[in-house]
Structures are given as structure tokens and as C-alpha cells.
Amino acid sequence: MESKYNTSKSVNVYCPIAEHTVEVCLQYITNSERLLLEVPFEQYEAIVEAIRQRENGAKNLTQMIRKGAFTYAQIKHMTVARNIHGLMMDEEGRINFINDAISISAVIAYAQSKWNGASRKVAIGNGIRTGLAVLGETFAEEVIASQLYNHHDVTADFNLNPDIAGALKTGGVKMASKKMAATITKKAMIGSIATKKGMMLLNANTVTGALVTGRMSAEDIARTVKGKMSSQQLFKNVAKTAAIVAGGITGTIIGSAVGLTIPNVSTAIVSLIGGIIGLIIGSSSASKITKRVLDFFIRDDALQMLDIFNERLMILAEEYLLNKEELEQALLDFEALHNMSKTLKEMYLANNQQQFADNLIHRELTRIIKLRMYLHVPTNEEIYEILEPLAS
Structure with a gap:
């Protein structure tokens, strides 16, 4: 088995305003062409337009930008509450996750499901579907590649179907993970399809709203x-x-x-x-x-x-x-x-009545969400355990 694998990667880029997110995205784009960059839901259109203008309309670069399932403000509140392990914010307001390879949208979808009473397994499944809706095959490919690469005897450790086992033998981790990811993505999202012309993934926000137990409209x-x-x-x-x-x-x-x-x-x-x-x-x-x-x-x-x-x-x-x-x-x-x-x-x-209301509401809602249970995010192994059956 190869000592290195070259699979697609993803990075979370969540900054307070679109202009800052654009600058960080451009830094990643300059350094690598194999990244998908997850950005806040409400900033997506502005970011794509800004990159298109600065890169002379290069469509291949804007295709690297993926719309997250949640807004910056939503994820900021979750971060400030400090009840999701590994979710952090720096002095400039950029939100980071300790395992950057895991989609922040998937993390929040998982957390919401748990807080709303779902079992850990169901919550992980909701997070996976959200991650697939945001990043597509790349979400599954990263998890699979990591698991396959870290096992010396993959065929013995995993129950791979013959087709994927053959891909692993001839093409290594890269080919096998891509093949598994494609199969998994199709099966996982098939229940969310609403199209007459072929398979199309629903946008991440719609998928998340439908899957996360208890989320209010x-x-x-x-x-x-x-x-x-x-x-x-x-x-x-x-x-x-x-x-x-x-x-x-x-x-x-x-x-x-x-x-x-x-x-x-x-x-x-x-x-x-x-x-x-x-x-x-x-x-x-x-x-x-x-x-x-x-x-x-x-x-x-x-x-x-x-x-x-x-x-x-x-x-x-x-x-x-x-x-x-x-x-x-x-x-x-x-x-x-x-x-x-x-x-x-x-x-x-009050001089500013809306600000008066906002200050009171923010204090009260922050107090409410700080009462939520503290969560450890699913491990790569837990995610893989749910993904693997979908590849058969």
C-alpha cells in the first residue's frame, strides 16, 4: 500500500464578514487545487462573486467554494456557548474546528440532533447526510481514506465488497476511497432527491432542516x-x-x-x-x-x-x-x-429600542443554550462505521 495518498480535502472557512472569508479562501486556492472550502450559508453568493471578479471569471476556482448549512452567526453562538468539544474562535472572529477535515456543518447538525433527543447513532447519521450535502463525495472520501490508510491489512479489517477490494488492490487507497465515496453519496442522498432529469443533491440548508430532529422553522x-x-x-x-x-x-x-x-x-x-x-x-x-x-x-x-x-x-x-x-x-x-x-x-x-431588545434577548438565549449537554464530536471511526454499509 502506498505511503501517501492524494485525495480531495476540505477546509472550513468561517469569518465574520464575507470580505475576510474571501481573503482566506484565496490563500488556500493559491496553495492547492484539491481543496473544497466550506463557507457560511449567507456569505456564499458574495464570496463566489468576489472570487470570480478577482480571478477573471475562472469558474474552476469558484467551484471549490461550497455553501455551508448554517450561517456564521448560528455557528458563532454555538462556539461561544462552549458545549461542543473542539469548536473554537480566534481573536479575529474566525471559527475553527480542532479536526478541520470534518465539516463544521456536519458537526452542528450532529450536535443539534443530540440536543433534540436523537441517539448518538442517529445524530451521527444526520451529521453525515449534512456533510454529504455540503461537500458531496469529498466528505466521505476523507473519512474513508483516513481509515483505509491507517490499517495494515485493510481486506481483513474491513468488510469491503469485491469491487472496492479490487480497486484497493489495483489503485490503492486513492482509487478505493473515491469509489466507495461515490457509492455512499448516491445511496445516502437518494431519499432526498427531488428531480425528474437525474440525481441532484438538495442544498445543504434544506437537507439539514429536514434531517435535524426538532429544528424549528x-x-x-x-x-x-x-x-x-x-x-x-x-x-x-x-x-x-x-x-x-x-x-x-x-x-x-x-x-x-x-x-x-x-x-x-x-x-x-x-x-x-x-x-x-x-x-x-x-x-x-x-x-x-x-x-x-x-x-x-x-x-x-x-x-x-x-x-x-x-x-x-x-x-x-x-x-x-x-x-x-x-x-x-x-x-x-x-x-x-x-x-x-x-x-x-x-x-x-431607550435611545435605540431595537438594540435594547437585542441585548436582552442575546443574554437570555446565550444562557439557555449554555445549559445544553457538552458534546464530543464523533470520531473518524464512528463515522466510517455508518458509511461502510452504504458502500456494499
């Missing part, structure tokens, strides 16, 4: 948020404040009636004195009177703040890849820990 998130964080629920609490103010108004009316009994005083003075007496009746001190009036939060203001808050929560819940249970827990915690009626009043007074 945007519609699911919107339905849950609006159902739990509704104006009806909010005003159960706001009504208490309204009742206090209403009591003060009632006191004013009563006080006005008292004022009318004072002789030799003009009507205007009577009304003023009556109003003051009424407010005193409705409260034990002047400071409380002022606070009740200033704190009064009218319904229209509350609805406006709630709309902004809910809109940002729906967007950020997708960024944090929350499942239904996590989102519902977050909604309960917002009310229990933050007193939303009071929080929305503070938000109303």
Missing part, C-alpha cells in the same frame, strides 16, 4: 412567540398599573366634590384644590403620585414595543437554533426574570 418560531408573548398576556400585568392610575383619577373626582364645598373661592381654584385633594386620597405621598403618573404605560406604546421585541426574538431564536422546548423556556424566563411589562417601559425610553 421560521413559521414555528413565529407561532410560538406570538402565542406566548402576546398583548393579551402582557396586559394582564399592565392592567395592574392601569388600575392604580384609574384609582387616582377616581380620587380626583371625589376630591373635586370636596372642593366644591369651600366658600368664596373661584371655580378654577376649586377644581385645582379638588384635584390635589383627590390625588392625595389615591396615594400616601406626593412622590408616589408623581411616579404613578410618569410610569403609566399606554396601550399603544406597549404594543409597539412588543412588536419590536417579538420580531427580534423570532430572528434571534433562529440564529440560536432553539428547539421548541428551549424557546418556550426562554419565553417563560423573560416574564419570570425580567417582568416584561416593566422591561417594555424601559425599552420605550
Whole structure:
């Protein structure tokens, strides 16, 4: 068996903005022509266009760029939570995985499946399918080549079918791994095909959304948020404040009636004195009177703040890849820990209301995802054990 093998490789390139990702991609492209570069989902089109312009439209270079299944923000949140072994971020914000050969998309798909209750084997399978959707045959080829190369007696250690065993004997690891990878990719993805003209892999984001147990759609998130964080629920609490103010108004009316009994005083003075007496009746001190009036939060203001808050929560819940249970827990915690009626009043007074909402939501959702179990990513051997039967 050859001492070295020349198979396709993949590298994860996840930087905060597309311009930085492009620069890193170009460095890899300059040094090697056998790489596939996985980039953030939302940056893909901008990266391909930038490379096409800088390389005078060279299509062969842009074909090396592969769209990841997740956005940079989604993977950043997973990294900051520190519950996936080997997932790290440097000072410049680039996200790296300790085993760069494994697709970050596959790692996150595996983790999401585990956090949502899947067995380790099922979760690994979901990660594999996501890796295949992102990188195609290269994902399987890297795993297979590593396994075959690291065994002295491959035919004895692995249950290879005759066709692949023959390829190994005549062409070595390179040919055998390519042949196995092609077969595996076709079989693994055949259930995800939606084409009339031949085999086409669905894009990675679609595949991941279908395979990862418990991942919520945007519609699911919107339905849950609006159902739990509704104006009806909010005003159960706001009504208490309204009742206090209403009591003060009632006191004013009563006080006005008292004022009318004072002789030799003009009507205007009577009304003023009556109003003051009424407010005193409705409260034990002047400071409380002022606070009740200033704190009064009218319904229209509350609805406006709630709309902004809910809109940002729906967007950020997708960024944090929350499942239904996590989102519902977050909604309960917002009310229990933050007193939303009071929080929305503070938000109303903020200079940047959206930023106010974002800061609160980020803190709460980061706390929620840090509660997830700590995971060790599947080993090359575990991945191969699931891949191998697909090659027969």
C-alpha cells in the first residue's frame, strides 16, 4: 500500500464578514487545487462573486467554494456557548474546528440532533447526510481514506465488497476511497432527491432542516412567540398599573366634590384644590403620585414595543437554533426574570429600542443554550462505521 495518498480535502472557512472569508479562501486556492472550502450559508453568493471578479471569471476556482448549512452567526453562538468539544474562535472572529477535515456543518447538525433527543447513532447519521450535502463525495472520501490508510491489512479489517477490494488492490487507497465515496453519496442522498432529469443533491440548508430532529422553522418560531408573548398576556400585568392610575383619577373626582364645598373661592381654584385633594386620597405621598403618573404605560406604546421585541426574538431564536422546548423556556424566563411589562417601559425610553431588545434577548438565549449537554464530536471511526454499509 502506498505511503501517501492524494485525495480531495476540505477546509472550513468561517469569518465574520464575507470580505475576510474571501481573503482566506484565496490563500488556500493559491496553495492547492484539491481543496473544497466550506463557507457560511449567507456569505456564499458574495464570496463566489468576489472570487470570480478577482480571478477573471475562472469558474474552476469558484467551484471549490461550497455553501455551508448554517450561517456564521448560528455557528458563532454555538462556539461561544462552549458545549461542543473542539469548536473554537480566534481573536479575529474566525471559527475553527480542532479536526478541520470534518465539516463544521456536519458537526452542528450532529450536535443539534443530540440536543433534540436523537441517539448518538442517529445524530451521527444526520451529521453525515449534512456533510454529504455540503461537500458531496469529498466528505466521505476523507473519512474513508483516513481509515483505509491507517490499517495494515485493510481486506481483513474491513468488510469491503469485491469491487472496492479490487480497486484497493489495483489503485490503492486513492482509487478505493473515491469509489466507495461515490457509492455512499448516491445511496445516502437518494431519499432526498427531488428531480425528474437525474440525481441532484438538495442544498445543504434544506437537507439539514429536514434531517435535524426538532429544528424549528421560521413559521414555528413565529407561532410560538406570538402565542406566548402576546398583548393579551402582557396586559394582564399592565392592567395592574392601569388600575392604580384609574384609582387616582377616581380620587380626583371625589376630591373635586370636596372642593366644591369651600366658600368664596373661584371655580378654577376649586377644581385645582379638588384635584390635589383627590390625588392625595389615591396615594400616601406626593412622590408616589408623581411616579404613578410618569410610569403609566399606554396601550399603544406597549404594543409597539412588543412588536419590536417579538420580531427580534423570532430572528434571534433562529440564529440560536432553539428547539421548541428551549424557546418556550426562554419565553417563560423573560416574564419570570425580567417582568416584561416593566422591561417594555424601559425599552420605550431607550435611545435605540431595537438594540435594547437585542441585548436582552442575546443574554437570555446565550444562557439557555449554555445549559445544553457538552458534546464530543464523533470520531473518524464512528463515522466510517455508518458509511461502510452504504458502500456494499
